[in-house]
Amino acid sequence: MPKITALAITLNEEENVKRYVQSLSFADEIIFIDSNSTDATVAIAKELGVTVIQRNFDDFSSQRSFAIQQAKNDWILFFDLDETISPELGKEIVSMISQNDFTSFYIKNDFFFMGKQIKHGGWQSKKSIKVFNKNFCKYNGDLVHENIETNGKIGVLKGRMAHHGYKNFDHYNNKLNLYSKLEAKTLYQKNIRPNFYHFFIRPMSFFMGRYLGRFGFLDGKEGFILSYVHTFAVFKRYLLLWLMYRKIE
Structure with a gap:
């Protein structure tokens, strides 16, 4: 063996x-x-x-x-x-x-x-x-x-x-924050600049796809919270990318 x-x-x-x-x-x-x-x-x-x-x-x-x-x-x-x-x-x-x-x-x-x-x-x-x-x-x-x-x-x-993966809300949110930072860094390395689509359409389409399109609402409150916090993580990814281009921490 x-x-x-x-x-x-x-x-x-x-x-x-x-x-x-x-x-x-x-x-x-x-x-x-x-x-x-x-x-x-x-x-x-x-x-x-x-x-x-x-x-x-x-x-x-x-x-x-x-x-x-x-x-x-x-x-x-x-x-x-x-x-x-x-x-x-x-x-x-x-x-x-x-x-x-x-x-x-x-x-x-x-x-x-x-x-x-x-x-x-x-x-x-x-x-x-x-x-x-x-x-x-x-x-x-x-x-x-x-x-x-x-x-x-x-x-x-x-x-x-x-x-x-869930210990408490702060732990889970901190994990998503780390993901957002690393994803923003990846996009920055690819010279992608955030625009209207990234700030508004992309997060909204993510939420609609997860919560409605894939029936996340059937998981009740937990399904809504999960879709919502991940949607905010998508928005934060592009916010951090925007800050990188402006050299703002």
Whole structure:
């Protein structure tokens, strides 16, 4: 059976470390690339045998690519600490990579927001490559919403992971703020200048598409709040871009 390295980028995840490590106990090594956590994340991880490497955060692709370079093994599991890997999913991962027919695998996502599973609005259909062979795959270099590029055969696992990305409103909003900053930086590097469309039409179309077009309203108050805060994050992306061009902080 191929050996496996589980990787994660961390920042103040003390409440998730033990569950995460236990769920990935089948991995041959676990490595955290930590962005200077101020809670007990590092201490708990080291007690559980995790290798912790400190690295200042610059962007997601760079952080993840650096993590891959630290892995001793070819097969990589790259889950976030707020994503739950069930025992059944773990067994399926081990079984599938042993067949050697694929270079990477998509895993579908059950998304929870404010304690409720979100089943509409497009959030429920997300899938991403979380299991891959590093010899055939790499991150695409996007500063945010980074994706794996692979030149091999991609499989889809039957098991689903649960994503509990919401701790509290401030934490979730801060995460969206980070995404907006990195997306604005990407647009600035591409010399894209914001205009009427970006400030008014783009956020409105995003909200209408998520909340109405993809039936986000069927998720009740949580569906509205989720669509609204993400819509504001879209607006803030272009506001930050506008400020960059004017050299205003």
